[in-house]
Amino acid sequence: MKPIKPVFEQMTNDIKTIQKNVQIIAVTKQVGIERTREAIRAGIRHLGENRPEGLAAKRAAITDEVSWHFIGTLQTRKVKEVINQIDFLHSLDRMSLAKEIQKRANHQVDCFVQVNISQEESKSGLAPEETLQFIKSLEDFDKIRIVGLMTMAPNTTDENTIRQVFKGLKALQMEVEAKNWQHAPCTECSMGMSNDYLIAAQEGATFVRIGTALVGTESEA
Template identity: 85%
Template sequence: MKPIKPVFEQMNNEIQNIRKEVQVIAVTKQVGVERTKEAIDAGIRHLGENRPEGLAAKRAAIADDVQWHFIGTLQTRKVKEVINQIDFLHSLDRLSLAKEIQKRANQPIKCFVQVNVSQEESKSGLAPEETLEFIKSLEAFDKIRVVGLMTMAPNTADEETIRKVFKGLKALQLEVAAENWEHAPCTECSMGMSNDYLIAAQEGATFVRIGTALVGTESEG
């Protein structure tokens, strides 16, 4: 696999030339501890995992001051294993999950509400028209702070289709932010992955989640 540092530096320069506010999350779910440490040594400070086991193993082995993001679906029964080990959750999409976070979290958790902007049946997330009401309902949960919205674009080479999805999330994020809810400042947009992160940056992303294009893949061993 390629060394991470030059890849990250080039990628980050491209992103920063578009928008200075964008943070790169290295999605390390398909690599082991040593490759994850290489990402940290390259200057990356945001790491993304999608399995409780992978998160636990890497947290146990890595003492560096990094921000941990849980991306992908979080099963309600797994909340107790994950929620006090992370800084950000990118997949809040149902009341049952919110209730379990409220029950298990030791402190307020920074959450992205997942929105299925493309409305693909294969994707999780709220419908755009459900999003405001759902976020409003979270006001009673003092362990949840809605910092932003998250979405995934369709897996397509059609740039305009991708761009339309990202524009939709950004518009919705601004709509939520305009409500000035104390529990939901909603200033962030988590969108863009290996194939479309530059488009996401152009359309208002503040976090991009990059796995294979940045750290590659390997056997967890």
């Protein structure tokens, strides 16, 4: 696999030519602990996992000061294993999950509400028209702070289709932000992955989630 540092530096430079306020999350779900440590040595400070087991193993082995992001669908029964090990959750999409976070968390968790902008049946997330009411309903959940919205673009090479999805999330994020809800500052957009992160940056992403293009994959991971 390629060394991570030059790849990370190139990605950072490419993104900064578009906008400066974008954080790269290295999605380390398909690599092991040593490769994750290499990512940290390269200067990466945001790490993303999508399985409780992978998160637990890396949290136990890595003591560096990094922010941990859970980016996958979180089953309600797994909340107790995950929620106090992370700084950000990118997949809040239902009230049952919010209630379990409220019950299990011992600190306030920064959450992204997942929105299915493309309205694909294969994707999780709230419908756009449900999003504001859902966020408003979380007002009394003191363990949850809605920092932004998250979406995934369709798996397509049609740049315009991808761009429209990201535009839709950005517009919705700004609509929530304008409400000035104390529990939901909603200033962030988590969108863009290995194949489309530059388009996401152009359309207002503040966090991009990059796995294979940045850290690669390992068969043993």
